[in-house]
Amino acid sequence: MLWETNLEKTNGAWARYKDVDGDGIPYRTLPGNQHPASAWFGRGTGHDENARYTEDSETWEENMSRLKKKYDTARLLVPPPVIDKPAGANIGIIAYGSTAPAVEEARSLLKQDKGPKTAFMRLRALPCTKEVRDFVKKYDHIYVVEANRDGQMKQILSMAMPDQAPKFRSAAHSDGLPLTAKWVKNAILAQEVK
Amino acid sequence: MAIPVPVAAGPLNKAGLSKNDYKGLASTLCAGCGHNSIANQIVASCYELDIVPEKIMKFSGIGCSSKSPTYFLSRSFGFNSLHGRMSSIATGAIFGDVGLRAIGVSGDGDTASIGMGGFKHMVRRNVPMTYIVENNGVYGLTKGQFSATAEVGLNLKYQGTNPYMPVDICMEALASKATFVARSFAGDPKQVKELLKAAMSHRGIAVLDIISPCVTFNNQENATHSYTWGKDHEAPLHEISFVPALDEIELPDEFEEGTIREVTLHDGSTVVLKKLEKDYDPTDRGNAFQMLEEAERGNILVTGLIYIDTSRPTLLDGFNLVDTPLNRLGESDLRPARETIGKINAMMF
Numbered sequence A: 001m002l003w004e005t006n007l008e009k010t011n012g013a014w015a016r017y018k019d020v021d022g023d024g025i026p027y028r029t030l031p032g033n034q035h036p037a038s039a040w041f042g043r044g045t046g047h048d049e050n051a052r053y054t055e056d057s058e059t060w061e062e063n064m065s066r067l068k069k070k071y072d073t074a075r076l077l078v079p080p081p082v083i084d085k086p087a088g089a090n091i092g093i094i095a096y097g098s099t100a101p102a103v104e105e106a107r108s109l110l111k112q113d114k115g116p117k118t119a120f121m122r123l124r125a126l127p128c129t130k131e132v133r134d135f136v137k138k139y140d141h142i143y144v145v146e147a148n149r150d151g152q153m154k155q156i157l158s159m160a161m162p163d164q165a166p167k168f169r170s171a172a173h174s175d176g177l178p179l180t181a182k183w184v185k186n187a188i189l190a191q192e193v194k
Numbered sequence B: 001m002a003i004p005v006p007v008a009a010g011p012l013n014k015a016g017l018s019k020n021d022y023k024g025l026a027s028t029l030c031a032g033c034g035h036n037s038i039a040n041q042i043v044a045s046c047y048e049l050d051i052v053p054e055k056i057m058k059f060s061g062i063g064c065s066s067k068s069p070t071y072f073l074s075r076s077f078g079f080n081s082l083h084g085r086m087s088s089i090a091t092g093a094i095f096g097d098v099g100l101r102a103i104g105v106s107g108d109g110d111t112a113s114i115g116m117g118g119f120k121h122m123v124r125r126n127v128p129m130t131y132i133v134e135n136n137g138v139y140g141l142t143k144g145q146f147s148a149t150a151e152v153g154l155n156l157k158y159q160g161t162n163p164y165m166p167v168d169i170c171m172e173a174l175a176s177k178a179t180f181v182a183r184s185f186a187g188d189p190k191q192v193k194e195l196l197k198a199a200m201s202h203r204g205i206a207v208l209d210i211i212s213p214c215v216t217f218n219n220q221e222n223a224t225h226s227y228t229w230g231k232d233h234e235a236p237l238h239e240i241s242f243v244p245a246l247d248e249i250e251l252p253d254e255f256e257e258g259t260i261r262e263v264t265l266h267d268g269s270t271v272v273l274k275k276l277e278k279d280y281d282p283t284d285r286g287n288a289f290q291m292l293e294e295a296e297r298g299n300i301l302v303t304g305l306i307y308i309d310t311s312r313p314t315l316l317d318g319f320n321l322v323d324t325p326l327n328r329l330g331e332s333d334l335r336p337a338r339e340t341i342g343k344i345n346a347m348m349f
Helices: A004-009 A055-079 A097-112 A130-140 A152-160 A162-167 A181-193 B034-048 B064-072 B084-095 B108-112 B116-124 B169-175 B189-199 B229-231 B283-299 B338-348
Strands: A082-084 A089-097 A117-125 A141-146 A167-174 B056-060 B077-080 B101-107 B129-135 B178-187 B205-211 B234-236 B236-242 B260-264 B268-274 B299-309
Touching: A004 A117, A055 B229, A089 A097, A089 A130, A089 A152, A089 A181, A089 B056, A089 B129, A097 A117, A097 A181, A117 A130, A130 A152, A130 B236, A130 B283, A141 A152, A141 A181, A152 A162, A152 A167, A152 B129, A167 A181, B034 B064, B034 B129, B034 B189, B034 B205, B056 B064, B056 B084, B064 B077, B064 B101, B064 B129, B077 B084, B077 B283, B084 B101, B084 B116, B101 B108, B101 B189, B101 B229, B108 B116, B108 B129, B108 B169, B116 B129, B116 B169, B116 B205, B169 B178, B169 B205, B169 B283, B169 B299, B189 B236, B189 B299, B205 B236, B268 B299, B283 B299
Parallel strands: A089 A117, A089 A141, A141 A167, B056 B077, B056 B101, B101 B129, B129 B205, B178 B205, B234 B299
Antiparallel strands: A082 A117, B178 B299, B236 B268, B260 B268
């Protein structure tokens, strides 16, 4: 954030969409800043580094590349996943949000029934951090458990790491109710015997 | 972005700025578009009111009208928001720094169709903002479909005949308890400018419905949003003059008792209304409704200050805001002490 004192030091030189320090996240100013070079016009159309309207294709591409860089920076800043990786597990489970407690309970049921030993990762944010990729790489196959008809998180993860995509197995269910531990356990076992 | 290079251009105002300091980029709207005329009057009004451009925020939604904030006040922060969402975005931004003035430019589609809900709620909350509707009765940006303010029976080349009744922006504003309602005509720039100055000095929502002809898609002689119709049918309620707070009111030589009304605004400035054919009291809401009803029935474009209430508190008055603008508060200002959080938690559980 740049305020009046920051702009005085640069004699007003700054640009709203210029990536100064390589993280893809430019500086900005806010209304109320009284420096005469502070204002900018926010718009949904194409714009250059100075927030001026443009339809120039090179400028458009540069801005899109910057946004990609910004997305990659976000990978380093979002909350990392919560991981439990017991020794001897060769199956991974990924879940998120309110499905996580059902997965915890399902793992307990699997243990009780002498089923496969599992590792668990509770995903807390996208884009995927390095920990997510490391987790996926570590295990033979991964169940993505989600309260979703189409298994969209499995699709997102497959797109994020296509080289690992064959490992993902979907355990998706959507009947308007929260997933139960019993359903999660059975969904995993049904695919384990195949 | 760099410090604007001063260009010698005419006299300086009390803020030490020339008219050039209030200008925007060159317009890309059609030549002759009413919106360009309104943008010019916004520039003139801000210059004459001696407002520093950095003390203004400008907002818009989507449409030809909403492109126009680029064409005035380059030194002011601006936000071209989503279609019909200017009201909600502006309301939030106004809270960021209550020391700034807000000007919003919307259109008849952006306000009377997709943005109607937001518009009505912004009005009833009396958000301090000048809300301009550049009303041309047609969707110009998408090549000329009927808008919600198009008159019933309007014939457009590629659309046929409009079967629906029009929305009256001023009626809607009044029904939602607006504290400042005015109608003007882009072909009457002098009146537009005086109303803009009054609106920007009003403390509360100021709705300006400005009939602003679309020269490309809806400027037929018999269309109620055209230049010809507007010029032939405009009937000003009064001759309006805005007098800044520190200036003395100079009444014209031909002044006769009972011909002048004065409305004092929050900042000490005054709106002087000179009676024309009939006397009109803009502080009587019921009267305003009746006048609009009669104007519609009589097929007249009544312009001027339709209604004003300077006594209602604004949205901001209901909040006990700190003196420092909210957008300048840092983490240390906002994070409660550990003991305070402890007390709050103890109260909850």
